[in-house]
Amino acid sequence: MTEPLLNYASASPFAGQPDVFARNGLLWARNNASLPQCCMTCGAPADTPPLALHFTWDESFRFSRANTLKLRNAVTIHGYLCPAHRRRHRRAKFLGLAGMVVAAFICAAAGLAAVISESATVPRYTIPALWITFAAFALLIVFAFVLALGTRTITCVRIEDGYGAFDDVSPDLLKSLPQVA
Numbered sequence: 672m673t674e675p676l677l678n679y680a681s682a683s684p685f686a687g688q689p690d691v692f693a694r695n696g697l698l699w700a701r702n703n704a705s706l707p708q709c710c711m712t713c714g715a716p717a718d719t720p721p722l723a724l725h726f727t728w729d730e731s732f733r734f735s736r737a738n739t740l741k742l743r744n745a746v747t748i749h750g751y752l753c754p755a756h757r758r759r760h761r762r763a764k765f766l767g768l769a770g771m772v773v774a775a776f777i778c779a780a781a782g783l784a785a786v787i788s789e790s791a792t793v794p795r796y797t798i799p800a801l802w803i804t805f806a807a808f809a810l811l812i813v814f815a816f817v818l819a820l821g822t823r824t825i826t827c828v829r830i831e832d833g834y835g836a837f838d839d840v841s842p843d844l845l846k847s848l849p850q851v852a
């Protein structure tokens with residue numbers, strides 16, 4: 672017999688629990704579990720394929736130097752969105768990514784223009800080029816927020832023993848799950 676890797680592995684608080692359940696107003700789901708086929712956000716029927724959502728939860732504050740190996744927990748959950756929320760999700764992803772690429776390109780081009788201008792005999796364009804570089808960088812941050820906020824679905828508030836706890840879940844979806852005290 673080999674020792675269990677983690678001393679609590681054999682006594683998981685989730686032993687015997689379903690893959691997905693509700694507790695204290697939060698949705699709990701085992702890693703790789705699929706949520707019921709309805710919109711995570713509004714509970715409406717969903718007929719499109721599920722999204723794979725990856726969540727990480729940093730618990731470094733809980734651990735000492737002795738067990739730095741398990742600082743970071745991660746779970747993947749497969750969840751559905753209704754056509755309307757799916758469209759919004761897709762649009763935010765496209766707009767956010769496209770905006771970030773364009774802003775990064777402008778930022779790099781303007782930065783290069785500033786360098787070229789500065790090495791010329793008369794550095795005519797250095798200051799405006801630097802302003803454009805900074806403005807494009809600010810725009811990059813804005814589009815990163817569009818991406819992060821627009822594609823946000825449910826919020827992971829904790830990960831424990833291979834289960835994730837999620838907030839901002841549709842109350843209808845939560846009500847349809849097995850309730851665990």
Ligand SMILES: [Zn+2]
Pocket residue numbers: 710711712713714715752753754755756
């Ligand atoms: Zn929806």
